[in-house]
Amino acid sequence: MEMxxxxxxxxxxxxxxxxxxxxxxxxxxxxxxxxxxLSSATIRNEMADLEEMGYIEQxxxxxxxxxxxxxxxxYVDTMMEAKDREMSEMKDVLLERQDRLEDMxxxxxxxxxxxxKYGAMITAPSTHSNKLKFIQLSRVDTAHLLAVIVIEGNxxxxxxxxTQEELDEETVLKLNMLLNTQLSGVPISEINxxxxxxxxxxAGIHSGVIGEVIDAVAEAISEEDLQVYTxxxxxxxxxxxxxDNEKASQLINTFEEKALLGDLLTPEGTExxxxxxxxxxxGSETKVQGMQDCSVVTxxxxxxxxxxxxxxxxxxxxxxxxxxxxxxxxxxxxxxxxYRNG
Amino acid sequence: MEMxxxxxxxxxxxxxxxxxxxxxxxxxxxxxxxxxxLSSATIRNEMADLEEMGYIEQxxxxxxxxxxxxxxxxYVDTMMEAKDREMSEMKDVLLERQDRLEDMxxxxxxxxxxxxKYGAMITAPSTHSNKLKFIQLSRVDTAHLLAVIVIEGNxxxxxxxxTQEELDEETVLKLNMLLNTQLSGVPISEINxxxxxxxxxxAGIHSGVIGEVIDAVAEAISEEDLQVYTxxxxxxxxxxxxxDNEKASQLINTFEEKALLGDLLTPEGTExxxxxxxxxxxGSETKVQGMQDCSVVTxxxxxxxxxxxxxxxxxxxxxxxxxxxxxxxxxxxxxxxxYRNG
DNA sequence: GTTAGCACTCTATCTCAATGAGTGCTAACA
DNA sequence: TGTTAGCACTCATTGAGATAGAGTGCTAAC
Numbered sequence: 001m002e003m004x005x006x007x008x009x010x011x012x013x014x015x016x017x018x019x020x021x022x023x024x025x026x027x028x029x030x031x032x033x034x035x036x037x038l039s040s041a042t043i044r045n046e047m048a049d050l051e052e053m054g055y056i057e058q059x060x061x062x063x064x065x066x067x068x069x070x071x072x073x074x075y076v077d078t079m080m081e082a083k084d085r086e087m088s089e090m091k092d093v094l095l096e097r098q099d100r101l102e103d104m105x106x107x108x109x110x111x112x113x114x115x116x117k118y119g120a121m122i123t124a125p126s127t128h129s130n131k132l133k134f135i136q137l138s139r140v141d142t143a144h145l146l147a148v149i150v151i152e153g154n155x156x157x158x159x160x161x162x163t164q165e166e167l168d169e170e171t172v173l174k175l176n177m178l179l180n181t182q183l184s185g186v187p188i189s190e191i192n193x194x195x196x197x198x199x200x201x202x203a204g205i206h207s208g209v210i211g212e213v214i215d216a217v218a219e220a221i222s223e224e225d226l227q228v229y230t231x232x233x234x235x236x237x238x239x240x241x242x243x244d245n246e247k248a249s250q251l252i253n254t255f256e257e258k259a260l261l262g263d264l265l266t267p268e269g270t271e272x273x274x275x276x277x278x279x280x281x282x283g284s285e286t287k288v289q290g291m292q293d294c295s296v297v298t299x300x301x302x303x304x305x306x307x308x309x310x311x312x313x314x315x316x317x318x319x320x321x322x323x324x325x326x327x328x329x330x331x332x333x334x335x336x337x338x339y340r341n342g
Numbered sequence: 343m344e345m346x347x348x349x350x351x352x353x354x355x356x357x358x359x360x361x362x363x364x365x366x367x368x369x370x371x372x373x374x375x376x377x378x379x380l381s382s383a384t385i386r387n388e389m390a391d392l393e394e395m396g397y398i399e400q401x402x403x404x405x406x407x408x409x410x411x412x413x414x415x416x417y418v419d420t421m422m423e424a425k426d427r428e429m430s431e432m433k434d435v436l437l438e439r440q441d442r443l444e445d446m447x448x449x450x451x452x453x454x455x456x457x458x459k460y461g462a463m464i465t466a467p468s469t470h471s472n473k474l475k476f477i478q479l480s481r482v483d484t485a486h487l488l489a490v491i492v493i494e495g496n497x498x499x500x501x502x503x504x505t506q507e508e509l510d511e512e513t514v515l516k517l518n519m520l521l522n523t524q525l526s527g528v529p530i531s532e533i534n535x536x537x538x539x540x541x542x543x544x545a546g547i548h549s550g551v552i553g554e555v556i557d558a559v560a561e562a563i564s565e566e567d568l569q570v571y572t573x574x575x576x577x578x579x580x581x582x583x584x585x586d587n588e589k590a591s592q593l594i595n596t597f598e599e600k601a602l603l604g605d606l607l608t609p610e611g612t613e614x615x616x617x618x619x620x621x622x623x624x625g626s627e628t629k630v631q632g633m634q635d636c637s638v639v640t641x642x643x644x645x646x647x648x649x650x651x652x653x654x655x656x657x658x659x660x661x662x663x664x665x666x667x668x669x670x671x672x673x674x675x676x677x678x679x680x681y682r683n684g
Numbered sequence: 685g686t687t688a689g690c691a692c693t694c695t696a697t698c699t700c701a702a703t704g705a706g707t708g709c710t711a712a713c714a
Numbered sequence: 715t716g717t718t719a720g721c722a723c724t725c726a727t728t729g730a731g732a733t734a735g736a737g738t739g740c741t742a743a744c
Contacts, residue, residue: 026737039687044738062693062737136480140492148490148500150482156500158490233575233598234591243587249576252594256575368706381718386707404706404724 001053008079009034010046011055015067015075019318022240024064069283069317072295076280076321083326087115090331094338101125101155105229109311112331113232116324118315119255123265124227125155125307131187135179137213139172145209147216151188155307159216164208171206178202179213191217228258228265239316242293250290251314263287264296265310277301277332278325283317295319299328301335343395350421351376352388353397357409357417361660364582366406411625411659414637418622418663425668429457432673436680443467443497447571451653454673455574458666460657461597465607466569467497467649473529477521479555481514487551489558493530497649501558506550513548520544521555533559570600570607581658584635592632593656605629606638607652619643619674620667625659637661641670646681 013034017025027043047065050056055071058064067075093107105122113120131152138146145161167175182199183191196214200207233255236242242251254260264287281287281296288296291314298312311331313324355376359367369382369389389407392398397413400406409417435449447464455462473494480488487503509517524541525533538556542549575597578584584593596602606629623629623638630638633656640654653673655666 024737028737040737041687041689041739042685045686048739058738060694061739062695064737133482134480136478136488136490138476138478138490140475140496144496146478146490146492146498148478148480148488150488154482154486154502156488156502158498158500160496160498231598234595237587237591245579245585248590249579253576256573366706370706382706383708383718383720384716387717390708400707402725403708405726406706 001049003053006036007046007050009036010043011050011067011071011074012079014047014050014056014065015071015079018066019320022318024059024066026064029064067318069285072282072317072321073285076282080321080325082329083322085323085326085330087111087327087331090115090334094334106231108331109229110231112311112313112327113235116313116315116320116327117232117235117238118313118319118324119230119232119235119251121228121230121255121258121261121265121312121314123309123311124229125301125303125309126226131185132183132191132217134184135176135213135217137172137176137179139167139169142166145172145213147213149217159219161209161212161216163212165206167206167209175203175206175209175213179210183217188217226259226262226266228261230255230258230261236294236314236316239318241318242316247290247293251294254288254290255314260288261312264291264298265312276329278328280321280325293317295321297321297324297328299332301332303335303338343391345395348378349388349392351378352385353392353409353413353416354421356389356392356398356407357413357421360408361662364660366401366408368406371406409660411627414624414659414663415627418624422663422667424671425664427665427668427672429453429669429673432457432676436676448573450673451571452573454653454655454669455577458655458657458662458669459574459577459580460655460661460666461572461574461577461593463570463572463597463600463603463607463654463656465651465653466571467643467645467651468568473527474525474533474559476526477518477555477559479514479518479521481509481511484508487514487555489555491559501561503551503554503558505554507548509548509551517545517548517551517555521552525559530559568601568604568608570603572597572600572603578636578656578658581660583660584658589632589635593636596630596632597656602630603654606633606640607654618671620670622663622667635659637663639663639666639670641674643674643677645677 010030013030014025017029017033027040027047030043030047031038031040047056050071051058051065054068055074056065057068059066090108090111093104093111101124105124109120109122112122133150133152133154135150136148138148140146140160143162143166145163145167147159147161149157149159151157178199182195186195191214196210199214200210203210233252236251237248242248264281277300279298281298283295284292286292286294286296293316294314295317296312296314297319298310300308300310302308311328313319313328315324352372355372356367359371359375369385372385372389373380373382389398392413393400393407396410397416398407399410401408432450432453435446435453443466447466451462451464454464475492475494475496477492478490480490482488482502485504485508487505487509489501489503491499491501493499520541524537528537533556538552541556542552545552575594578593579590584590606623619642621640623640625637626634628634628636628638635658636656637659638654638656639661640652642650642652644650653670655661655670657666
């Protein structure tokens with residue numbers, strides 16, 4: 001059985017209709033909805049073929065048809081028309097919040113959830129493979145040092161260190177000089193043992209502190225590495241197919257436990273559509289346990305100086321792919337532009 | 343109608359039973375459960391009295407009785423026996439995470455939710471009415487300054503400032519000196535306009551920067567002031583009386599929008615039980631919209647150096663008050679101890 | 685290849701009766 | 715006067731038909 005033009009039109013009509021209504025679609029509906037001028041009986045024949053090919057299925061005998069994962073996939077790959085959608089408020093947010101990355105992400109993800117009516121998530125741009133800009137040690141009191149670590153892209157991490165030895169202001173100044181001469185501009189991934197050893201040697205009797213600082217740098221960076229912001233978890237309760245207690249609980253929980261979303265939001269290699277930066281995972285295609293009844297659309301974004309993050313939308317399999325993909329495309333370029341010009 | 347000993351016993355039995363089962367309690371059940379040796383008919387008479395007094399009600403004729411808000415209130419005020427409950431894992435968390443306040447709070451709130459099976463929330467200790475420890479300005483590049491603000495209790499805030507004028511290292515050093523001499527040890531609430539004016543004057547041509555730094559200090563402190571961590575939002579789906587789509591959606595949403603929880607978690611004056619630091623809000627007693635079907639138990643805690651925060655548990659009105667109050671009492675003292683000894 | 689017609693299937697909805705838990709009231713009892 | 719047995723009554727819940735309606739697959743005619 002091969003896919004011809006007419007079958008494509010019919011499949012498209014079925015999916016479009018199902019996306020709108022969420023109800024199984026019958027042959028009569030299609031007969032009237034399309035301008036093929038075919039009777040319902042003819043549509044029925046075609047539908048039987050489409051079912052045999054695995055694009056649609058019946059929830060039960062004597063019900064209309066609903067798309068299968070394969071059907072959605074076909075739709076997304078060949079029939080989708082991503083609408084370029086402006087989110088008016090988004091612009092303001094992007095302009096205002098430029099100074100506080102965290103706030104900006106929170107606002108973006110919230111607006112995204114409100115606008116799409118699906119669950120939204122966004123990762124803070126990853127700092128991996130980026131350069132240390134500078135390190136600032138300050139004496140807090142006799143036993144504590146404050147280490148402020150600034151990474152290319154003005155990402156700031158700080159940590160309080162408990163020192164074994166008492167350090168006076170002068171020593172702290174020296175250590176600052178040493179650390180910055182050695183580490184400024186060095187990609188984090190390139191800090192290796194021999195560099196550390198060299199610094200420890202130069203630090204002389206204070207080598208212990210150097211070790212602690214380096215540890216703190218490593219920890220500060222790796223620990224908060226994948227920060228995920230989410231919004232609109234409760235939106236999934238809007239969709240009856242996800243709203244039963246069992247599923248909803250698991251899904252909302254996954255949103256709460258942001259760590260579980262990591263797999264979704266860390267792009268792995270370049271697959272299919274990834275030249276556009278947008279990926280669609282339908283039902284069982286997802287990598288995350290307990291999301292088999294959902295679809296996930298992710299988009300990568302980049303903040304000018306090499307900081308990369310990912311945006312994700314989680315909704316029912318019958319989500320409005322056109323709208324979601326369009327919105328993400330738009331947002332993606334907005335974010336890219338923003339920091340290129342900012 | 344006055345409350346006598348027997349009525350108290352019966353009311354207690356009704357509430358205890360209802361807390362366990364969640365089902366309306368009938369007269370026969372009470373007749374057998376208590377050791378009063380009364381027939382169900384007698385119990386019925388007493389129940390009619392209790393209903394008239396407003397402590398219990400019937401969901402419909404020919405159903406058993408369930409406690410009213412007033413009934414719960416009576417229970418909590420006079421009949422509750424808070425069990426001192428150890429949470430074994432909690433100890434480890436408190437010991438391990440001492441260094442990273444944020445992580446500690448996240449772990450605590452998560453364990454609390456898991457242990458109680460209710461929704462849990464905790465505020466980061468408030469920095470209000472605390473003293474500035476020191477301010478550190480550093481030059482990031484020609485146009486940007488990094489301001490690190492450390493508050494008593496080692497709470498750190500940082501901010502990147504865009505400066506109008508170019509500043510060399512020396513100037514930054516001077517500004518640092520100036521800021522710290524003037525502001526170190528000063529309670530945040532006492533920074534006023536005349537102090538700022540004085541500093542600006544001393545800063546001479548760099549007075550603009552001083553203004554920006556002060557703004558940043560104010561902003562940094564006020565903005566993230568009430569940081570709320572939550573966990574276990576989905577636990578409310580366990581309780582049928584809260585699990586219908588309408589209510590559940592609103593409740594989980596409130597959890598997501600942590601800002602809305604602020605009212606719950608900012609103690610206002612000293613009411614009823616507050617000498618123990620524990621407050622119980624039953625049903626309509628709550629201050630937050632959309633939580634009329636819940637009860638909320640809050641406990642204040644203090645981290646040694648005057649930092650105060652609040653822990654909250656949200657559950658159905660038929661929550662296990664004994665357990666929750668016991669757990670919070672325990673946790674509260676654990677937290678207090680921790681930083682006193684740490 | 686397309687269509688009208690028809691029997692068939694299955695879900696959803698409604699009604700109706702039966703069940704059972706629990707009550708309130710009355711009259712008898714200690 | 716407080717307690718209890720007994721009984722009629724109420725009302726939510728449950729399950730069993732009965733019914734309607736949507737939609738299909740198949741056949742035969744166009």
